[in-house]
Amino acid sequence: MGLEKLDSIAVLLRDVRALRDEIAADGKALYRTWRARIDRRAFVASPLNFAHYLILRRADLRQLQRRLMVLGLSSLGRCEGHVLTTLDTIAWALGRMAGTDDLRRPGERQFFRGAVRLAANTAELFGPPRDGRSGRIMVTLGTEAADDPRLVPDLVARGADIVRINCGHDDAEVWRRMIENTRAAARPVRVLMDIAGPKVRMEKTIAPPDRKHLLVGDTLLLCPKIDASREAFGFQATCAPKGVLERLKVGDAVSVDDGKLRGTIVAAVEGGFAVKITDGRLKGVKIKAGRGLNFPAVDLDLDPLTEKDLRDLDFVARHADLVGHSFVQNGKQVAVLQKELAARRPDWQRLGLVAKIETPAAVLNLPEIIVQAAGRQPLAVMIARGDLAVEIGFERVAEMQEEILWLCEAAQVPAIWATQVLEGLIQEGLPSRGEMTDAAMSVQAECVMLNKGPNLAAGVDALDRLIRRMGENQTKKTPTLRALHSWPQKTDE
Numbered sequence: 264m265g266l267e268k269l270d271s272i273a274v275l276l277r278d279v280r281a282l283r284d285e286i287a288a289d290g291k292a293l294y295r296t297w298r299a300r301i302d303r304r305a306f307v308a309s310p311l312n313f314a315h316y317l318i319l320r321r322a323d324l325r326q327l328q329r330r331l332m333v334l335g336l337s338s339l340g341r342c343e344g345h346v347l348t349t350l351d352t353i354a355w356a357l358g359r360m361a362g363t364d365d366l367r368r369p370g371e372r373q374f375f376r377g378a379v380r381l382a383a384n385t386a387e388l389f390g391p392p393r394d395g396r397s398g399r400i401m402v403t404l405g406t407e408a409a410d411d412p413r414l415v416p417d418l419v420a421r422g423a424d425i426v427r428i429n430c431g432h433d434d435a436e437v438w439r440r441m442i443e444n445t446r447a448a449a450r451p452v453r454v455l456m457d458i459a460g461p462k463v464r465m466e467k468t469i470a471p472p473d474r475k476h477l478l479v480g481d482t483l484l485l486c487p488k489i490d491a492s493r494e495a496f497g498f499q500a501t502c503a504p505k506g507v508l509e510r511l512k513v514g515d516a517v518s519v520d521d522g523k524l525r526g527t528i529v530a531a532v533e534g535g536f537a538v539k540i541t542d543g544r545l546k547g548v549k550i551k552a553g554r555g556l557n558f559p560a561v562d563l564d565l566d567p568l569t570e571k572d573l574r575d576l577d578f579v580a581r582h583a584d585l586v587g588h589s590f591v592q593n594g595k596q597v598a599v600l601q602k603e604l605a606a607r608r609p610d611w612q613r614l615g616l617v618a619k620i621e622t623p624a625a626v627l628n629l630p631e632i633i634v635q636a637a638g639r640q641p642l643a644v645m646i647a648r649g650d651l652a653v654e655i656g657f658e659r660v661a662e663m664q665e666e667i668l669w670l671c672e673a674a675q676v677p678a679i680w681a682t683q684v685l686e687g688l689i690q691e692g693l694p695s696r697g698e699m700t701d702a703a704m705s706v707q708a709e710c711v712m713l714n715k716g717p718n719l720a721a722g723v724d725a726l727d728r729l730i731r732r733m734g735e736n737q738t739k740k741t742p743t744l745r746a747l748h749s750w751p752q753k754t755d756e
Contacts, residue, residue, distance in 0.1 A: 272334070272357055272360050272361045273361050275330055275331070275334075275357055276354060276357040276358060276361055276363070278327065279327075279350060279353055279354050279357060280354055282319075282322075282327070282350065283347065283350040283351065283354065285318070286315050286318045286319050286346065286347065286350070287315070287347060289318045290311065290314040290315035290317075290318045290346075291311070291314070293314040293317065293318065294310055294311045294314040297310050297314070297634045297638070300594075300634055300635055300638045300639075301634065301638035302638060302639065303612065303637065303638055303639055303640065305380075305383070305384070305387070305641075306637045306638055308380070309377075309380060309637070309674055309675040309676070310634055310637075310638070310674065312344070312345065312346055312347075312377060312673060312674075312675065313630070313633070313634075313670075313673050313674040313675075315346035315347055315673075316342075316343060316346050316669075316670070316673035316674075317630060317670075317673075319342070319346055320669075324339060327339070328340065331353065334356075334357075334360070336353050336356055336357070338352070338353065339353070341739075341740065341741050343377075343669050343672035343673040343739070344375075344376075344377025344378050344380075344381065344672055344673065344675065345373075345374055345375070345376065345377045345378075346673070348369045348373050348374050348376075349374075351366075351367075351368075351369050352368065352369050352374065354366055355367065355368040355369070377672075377675055380675040381672065381675045381676075381677065381709070382397070384641065384642075384675060384676060384677055385397075385399070385677040385709045385710075387615075387641050388453070388585065388615045388641050388642075388643050388677060389424055389425055389453055389643075389677070389709070389710055390424055390425075390451060390452070390453055393422065393424070395731050396727070396730050396731045396734050397709075397734060398705075398706055398708070398709060398710065398711060398730040398734060399424040399425060399709060399710040399711070400422050400423050400424050400425070400710070400711055400713065400723060400726055400727060400730070401423070401424065401425040401426070401427055401455065401679065401681075401710055401711065401712040401713065402418050402423045402425070402426055402427065402712075402713050402715075402719060402723060403426075403427045403428075403429065403712065403713065403714050403715045404426050404427065404428055404441050404715060405715040405716075406432070406433055406437060408426075408441045408444060408445075409433070409437045409438075409440035409441045409444070410440070411444075412444045412447065414444065415441070415444045415445045415447075415448055415452075416444070416447060416448040416449065417720060418719065418720060418723055419445075419448040419449065419450050419452050420448075420449065420450075421720060421723040421724050421727065422723050422724070422726070422727035423452065423723050424452060424453070424710075425452060425453045425454070425455055425585075425710065426441070426445050426452055426453075426454055426455070427455045427456075427457060427587070427712065428441055428442075428454065428455070428456045428457070428583075429457050429459070430456055430457055430458050430459050430572075430575045430579065431457070431459035431462070435575075435578045438456070438578065438582070439578075439582070442454055442582055453584040453585060453615075454582070454583050454584050454585070455583065455584070455585040455586070455587055455615075455617060456575075456578075456579045456582070456583040456585070456586055456587065457586075457587030457589055457617075457619070458568070458572040458575055458576065458579065458586065458587065458588065458589055459569070459571065459572060459575070459589060460567050460568075460569065460572065460588075460589030460590035460591075461504055461563075461565040461566065461567060461569055461590060462555060462589075462590070463502060463503070463504070463507055463555065463556045463557065463558070463563065463565075464502070464503055464552075464553055464554060464555055464556060465500040465501070465502065465503075465550070465551070465552055465553065465554045465555075465556060466500070466501045466502060466503040466552060467489050467500065467501045467552060468489075468498075468499065468500045468501075468550045468551055468552055468554075469489050469491060469498070469499045469500075470497065470498055470550050471497035471498070474497065475549050475550070476546065476547035476548060476549055476550075477498050477519065477524060477540060477547050477548055477549075477550050478540065478546075478547035479524070479540050479541065479542055479543055479545070479547070480540060481497075481498060481540050481547075482496060482498070482529075482537050482538065482539055482540070483496075483498045483499070483500060483517075483519070483526070483537075483538045483540065483550070484496035484498065484499045484500070484532060484535055484536070484537055484538070485499075485500055485501075485502055485508060485511075485517075485535050485536050485538060485556075486499055486500070486501060486508075486532070486533070486534065486535030486536075487501065487508060487534050487535060488501065489501060493533075496532075496537070498550055500550060500554075500556075502556060504565065504569070506563075506564075506565075507556075507558075507563055508534070508535060508536065510558075510561055510562070510563050510564065511528060511536055511558065511561060512528065512531075513528050513529065513530060513531060513536070514527065514528060515527070515528045515536075515558055515560060515561055516558065516559050516560055517538045517556065517557070517558060518555075518556070518557035518558075518559065518653045518654075519540070519543070519548060519554065519555075519556060520548045520554045520555055521555050521557075521649055521650070521653055522543075522557070522652060522653035522657065523543055523544045523548045524540050524542075524543035524544060524547065524548055525540070525541060525542050525543050526538045526539050526540040526541050527539055527541060557650070557653045557654060559623065559653070559654045559655065559656075562624070565590070567588065567589065567590045567591050567592065567596050567600075568596075568599060568600060568603065573603065576603055576604070576607060577607060580604055580607035580608040580611065580614070581607075581608070583614070584614070584615060585614070585615035585616065585617050585643070586600075586604070586614060586615070586616055586617065587617040587619055587645065588600055588616060588617065588618050588619060589619050589621070590619070590621055590622065590625075590650075591618050591619065591625060591632060592622055592624040592625050592628060593624065593625075593628040593631060593632065594628065594631035594632055594634065594635035594636075595635075597616075597618065597632055597635040597636045598635055600616075601616075601635075601636075601639055601640070611640070612639055612640045613640070613641075614640060614641075615640065615641045615642070615643065616636050616640050616641070616642050616643075617642075617643045617644070617645050617679065618632050618633070618636055618642065618643075618644050618645065619645045619647045620632075620644060620645065620646055620647060620651060620667060621647040621649075621650035621651050621654065622650070622651070622654050623654055623655055626651075626655070626663060626667070629644070629667065629670055630670070632644075633670070633671075633674050633676055637674065637676055642676050643676065643677045643678065643679055643709070643710065644667065644671050644676055644677075644678050644679065645678075645679040645681050645712070646664050646667050646668070646678060646679065646680060646681060646682075646708070647681055647682060648660055648664060648681060648682035648683070649681075649682040649683065651663065651664075652682075664680075668707050668708060668739075668740075672739060677708075677709035677710060678707075678708040678709055678710070679708060679709070679710040679711070679712055680704075680705040680707070680708035680710070680711045680712065681711075681712040682712070682714075683698075683714065684698070684701065684702055684705060684711055684712065684713055684714075684722075684726070685698050685699075685702050685713060685722045685725060685726060686698060686714065686716075688718060688721060688722050688725060689713060689714060689715075689716035689717075689718050689719050689721070689722040690716045690717070690718065691718075692718050692721070694725070699729070702725075702726060702729055703729055703733050705730075706729075706730055706733040706734055706737055707737070707739055707740055711726060711730070713726065
């Protein structure tokens with residue numbers, strides 16, 4: 264090897280070792296700020312790797328990655344579960360190239376330790392994996408699951424591993440029957456109960472006599488009280504919970520019915536606000552009570568635990584295996600929920616927690632949410648792509664779901680890929696091509712959630728087959744490079 268080449272490798276080795284030392288020092292300092300919140304033995308080691316990853320990714324590594332790729336050392340892009348070990352391995356390889364023998368090569372067990380921890384955490388939360396696939400399938404139950412004792416056992420037989428009960432619907436008696444039918448399945452299944460949280464919705468509405476649908480170009484008046492005499496505003500709606508209007512101002516963005524329509528507040532009107540609808544679904548949406556409202560750039564300062572949630576927790580803490588924390592935005596809110604669980608269940612730290620990431624604040628505060636939650640009890644992170652897309656924009660949600668997956672893998676916390684997976688198949692009987700691609704990408708998560716619908720059983724069948732096939736090709740974001748069978752090698756005759 265020429266001297267010039269050796270010099271360039273030596274410089275690269277110096278840069279990698281300097282980066283490694285910086286990450287180790289700054290990561291340890293960040294870890295120390297978290298340590299007081301970590302009293303769960305299974306999570307003591309994981310936050311240190313998580314801290315290392317956060318420090319690593321604060322820098323733009325593209326040029327370093329390119330320099331390593333030329334030498335066949337491009338593994339920084341797959342280092343989430345083992346940051347320092349990856350850097351040590353790269354440094355060792357560079358040292359061998361440069362003729363330096365003073366570096367130790369990490370062993371295989373050390374390299375895959377993070378993956379082992381993630382698999383153990385996944386099994387603790389979701390139960391053991393099925394033969395032939397590691398990803399779990401979660402199904403959302405409708406009211407019919409309480410009345411049909413065969414429904415849940417059939418879903419479990421087809422491949423469901425976890426059932427989800429949305430506490431925003433039905434009541435404790437219906438939930439109890441759902442759980443009884445779930446426990447009757449031939450295979451043990453975990454029960455997740457989502458507390459509803461403070462979803463902002465239209466409470467009372469009025470529309471023009473000759474129209475029902477709000478369209479692009481229309482104006483919607485968000486007001487404290489419906490007033491039919493205000494003829495200039497054909498569409499009016501009040502908001503629940505109370506206090507939302509006081510947080511708004513002219514210029515704020517507004518989303519209607521889970522992003523189907525979007526607009527901007529253009530004027531303050533008699534204690535309310537006029538919203539000009541600027542884009543969205545061409546056929547519009549029907550204005551009626553219960554439709555969702557989002558204000559992406561506004562801090563509404565809503566308590567994620569409503570009075571209803573606190574009542575529901577009495578049932579959830581006794582009967583569920585996992586509790587879903589809707590609209591959680593920071594670590595302090597996680598701590599409040601944990602305090603409420605502790606008041607209801609002596610062994611609350613055995614209860615799994617699912618942090619639903621649905622807002623820009625939750626994305627920003629994801630590290631502290633993970634540390635506060637997983638430091639006390641088993642944790643999974645749900646990428647709730649419906650509300651998240653509305654809040655941060657549909658164009659950004661694809662990018663953000665990937666970044667959340669990376670952070671979860673670095674913290675060795677299982678992730679749940681949620682919202683409208685195979686929705687066309689479940690609701691209409693036929694998936695779109697885009698839905699199949701989306702479902703295939705879900706193999707990067709430890710669990711995939713299906714919503715309720717008339718064709719849910721077929722959705723479970725399809726997802727089970729898809730996860731099995733994709734699992735042969737990919738582990739997280741790393742291709743496994745199994746042999747390709749679509750192009751058999753032909754010999755000349």
